[in-house]
Amino acid sequence: MAYEFTKEDLKEIEKLKTKYPEVTPVTLPALWIAQNRFGHVNPEVQKLVAKTLDLPEAHVHGVATFYTQYYKEEKGKHVLDVCTCLSCQLCGGYDILNYLEDKLGIKKGETTDDGMFTLNEVECLGACGYAPMLQVTNDKYVNHLTEEKVDNLIESLKNGEQPEYEKIGMPRRNNIK
Known part of the structure; x- marks a missing residue:
């Protein structure tokens, strides 16, 4: 080409x-x-x-x-980067990665036959306080992942919908003056 x-x-x-x-x-x-x-x-x-x-x-x-954000080969329409660094790992990052492998019928580093999804295991995405989490095609973060949240994400992406921005507030400390 x-x-x-x-x-x-x-x-x-x-x-x-x-x-x-x-x-x-x-x-x-x-x-x-x-x-x-x-x-x-x-x-x-x-x-x-x-x-x-x-x-x-x-x-x-x-x-x-x-830079890992540049794809050196063809990828699926939606690239799911699942963080498995320490914070995400301790909060279930590998469980989410394994769940996605089963759900999509592919292993990390692979793309679904229909070209819709590529699944990656990645190092820290800088959102440790929101673990486990993933990033969709170098853009939106999806935080505090559960199997239900993953199911909703996959269905939304299949229907052409992008995940909504998820506002997560910072904890307040009462003793700060």
Whole structure:
């Protein structure tokens, strides 16, 4: 497949270039534009970004492979990143991961046959106080997971609905003056 940016993508990248004294920092947002366009930044997409920015392919590859949020291969429409770091692990992160494997009929790192879901086990997503939790396609967090909450999430995503933002308040301390 030949990858090409749209005129709108190129316009956005040109606009980004004007915000920096040099082009190197534009690598990250240009990779986001590419991922939004193609669903991933495989090596061919990385080459396109490098060519568009007139940067070495090795630089773009280094950036793309450093950050886990950039998908280096095709993924499902919805990528479910289940946190299994210590806080999530202690609160049932592996139980949720195993439940999703059974529910979706795939193992971590795999995509469902219909291309709807990719399931990943990930390191800390920075929401330890809301464990266990997962992230949907580098966007919304779903916190305090239970099997019922997972079932509702999967059905919502299948129906084209994104999870709602979940406001979680911070605990108050009465002895602070």
